[in-house]
Amino acid sequence: MSERVTIDRLGAQGDGIAETGAGSIFVPFTLPGETVEIATGGPRAEAATIVAASPHRQTPPCPHFGTCGGCDLQHADDAFYRAFKRDLVVEALGRAEVEAEAEVGALVSCPPASRRRVAFSAVRAGNQVMLGFNAAHSTRIVPISVCPIALPAIERALPALQKLAAILVDRKRPLKLTVTATLTGLDVAIADAAKLSEPMHRQAVSLALGEGFARLSVGGETLVVTQPPTMDFGGITVELPAGAFVQAVAAAETTMASLVLSHLAGAKRVADLFAGCGTFALRLAPQATVHAVEAEAPQIAALLAAWRSRPGLKPLTTERRDLFRRPIPAKELKPYDGVVFDPPRAGAEGLARELAASTVGRIAAVSCNPATLARDLKILTDGGYRVTSVTPIDQFLWSRHVEIVALLER
Numbered sequence: 275m276s277e278r279v280t281i282d283r284l285g286a287q288g289d290g291i292a293e294t295g296a297g298s299i300f301v302p303f304t305l306p307g308e309t310v311e312i313a314t315g316g317p318r319a320e321a322a323t324i325v326a327a328s329p330h331r332q333t334p335p336c337p338h339f340g341t342c343g344g345c346d347l348q349h350a351d352d353a354f355y356r357a358f359k360r361d362l363v364v365e366a367l368g369r370a371e372v373e374a375e376a377e378v379g380a381l382v383s384c385p386p387a388s389r390r391r392v393a394f395s396a397v398r399a400g401n402q403v404m405l406g407f408n409a410a411h412s413t414r415i416v417p418i419s420v421c422p423i424a425l426p427a428i429e430r431a432l433p434a435l436q437k438l439a440a441i442l443v444d445r446k447r448p449l450k451l452t453v454t455a456t457l458t459g460l461d462v463a464i465a466d467a468a469k470l471s472e473p474m475h476r477q478a479v480s481l482a483l484g485e486g487f488a489r490l491s492v493g494g495e496t497l498v499v500t501q502p503p504t505m506d507f508g509g510i511t512v513e514l515p516a517g518a519f520v521q522a523v524a525a526a527e528t529t530m531a532s533l534v535l536s537h538l539a540g541a542k543r544v545a546d547l548f549a550g551c552g553t554f555a556l557r558l559a560p561q562a563t564v565h566a567v568e569a570e571a572p573q574i575a576a577l578l579a580a581w582r583s584r585p586g587l588k589p590l591t592t593e594r595r596d597l598f599r600r601p602i603p604a605k606e607l608k609p610y611d612g613v614v615f616d617p618p619r620a621g622a623e624g625l626a627r628e629l630a631a632s633t634v635g636r637i638a639a640v641s642c643n644p645a646t647l648a649r650d651l652k653i654l655t656d657g658g659y660r661v662t663s664v665t666p667i668d669q670f671l672w673s674r675h676v677e678i679v680a681l682l683e684r
Contacts, residue, residue: 275315278325281308284358286365288346288674289318302410303340303349305330318411330354335386336422343410345423345672356381356668359676363666366644370652374661374680381676382529384668389423391522396439396449403440405432405451415448423671425455434485435462441477442492444468454503454520459488461503463517467492491516507531508557512580515572519550526669530679531557533665534614534638537681538562541612541636547597547625548617552577554640559587562612569596597625604631614638621646623653630657637682642670647678654682 279292281304290304292312301319304310305328312319324331334340334348347355360381367374396405397415404417421429435451442464443449450465462482468474470492479498482490488503489496496516503514508531514520521527534554538544541562546555549566551573558564559581568574574592581590595602597617601624607613613634615622619642629637630653637659641647651661659682667677 275313276311277314278309278311281306281310286362286674302346305350305354328354336420338406338416338418338420341409342407342416342418343412344407344421346410346674348672355672356383359668359674360666362674362676363644363664363678366648367651367664369645370648372648372651372655372661374664376663379663379665382526382665382667384523384526384671386422386671387424387426387429388523388525389428389669389671390425390455390524391520392421392424392428392453394435394451394453396436396443396451398443398445403436403443405436405439413448427455427460428453431460431485434481438462438464438478438481438490441474441481442467442470452517454514454518456488456503456505456514457511458501458504459486461489461514461516462487462491464490464492465517489516505551507552507580508560510552510556510559510580510584512551512556512576514551515570515576518570518573518576521553521669523669526667526677527553529665529667530640530677533663533679533681534558534640535561537638537662538612538614538636541610543610544612544614545602545607545610545634547602547613547615548622549573549577549592550616552580554614554616554638555590556580556584558614559584559590561588563588564590565593565610566590567593567595567597567602569594597622601625601628604628607632607634610634612636612638614640616640617646619643619646621650623650626650626653627657630654630659633684635684639680639682641678641680642675644676644678647680651680651682659684 281290285291289300289302292299301322308328309326310322312322330351332351339348364378404415406416406418409416452463454461482498488501489499504511544562544564546566549555549568555564555566662681664680
């Protein structure tokens, strides 16, 4: 059986929501105001026939849209899409009762074909290997032949990555391939591979050399390096450790860094917390003494090596520390007049509580999760900070994910 429903709004996951007498029904790939026909039975409709389309509906640019779970919102035009992403931030702040001195800014846009870090999955199906992304709300892999969000260098490598997956995939679990486009070529990091035999090792290395990959690593072990993978952080070259985290889009990173540096201009001592390989620390080093805190030793080593390679920078110290288990106490934050923190999606609740009790004058909070950022900002504002600006930044194009930079002062 089927029924017609009207989509009332989009949820935070990007699905259309229809309110019915039986409760809320979630309908993917729909827009508010649309009339759709769905199969009845359960709170989630897997497919819908559009009876009356929204004026904001557009033709998705990717042939895999609707089956591939990588993008949620290619069917929405730019005006609706930008407003939806900004509203995710506005609503999260509202739910947490966080007040800012200025309205949340307009979404900083992200162009297609700009994603420099992409995580693929591969699985063996009979005699074939499928490389792609998980279907929405599923562990099923959807094979892809194009990817309009990725940099052209990554999209061109799809056939080679599939061949590599065919060599390394385990029969019992999906293979994970994280591909990063660096200044020296593609850095390919493999996880969950089959046990590496000598023939597999030779085949994988041969393919990487033939394709000109900058580096191939499997399970954290480097198999081959043709050129050390590097990135530029504010004019300073960093040699990346295997599998290192980097921001997904270079232009988005530049926007984030510009906001952070402007806010912390004049600060003499800055703590960069969750520092990674130095996205912010190295850009801050020309203007301030920096203490960079990071849990991963290889990333700290990369940051320090980059700092040493550039004469004329201010002093930079590092500390290996798990900031979730051991947030820096407020009394240890006393020497700093500026702090930037950029945690994973879980946010930085413990650290926010210590910062709220500190005397740090300016804070730049960077986040990829509106809900946990709003929670952390509430802790900080309850501790006496003022939120002076909030800027949403798009670096996960056509998805429900949004990056945010919030700036605070005492």
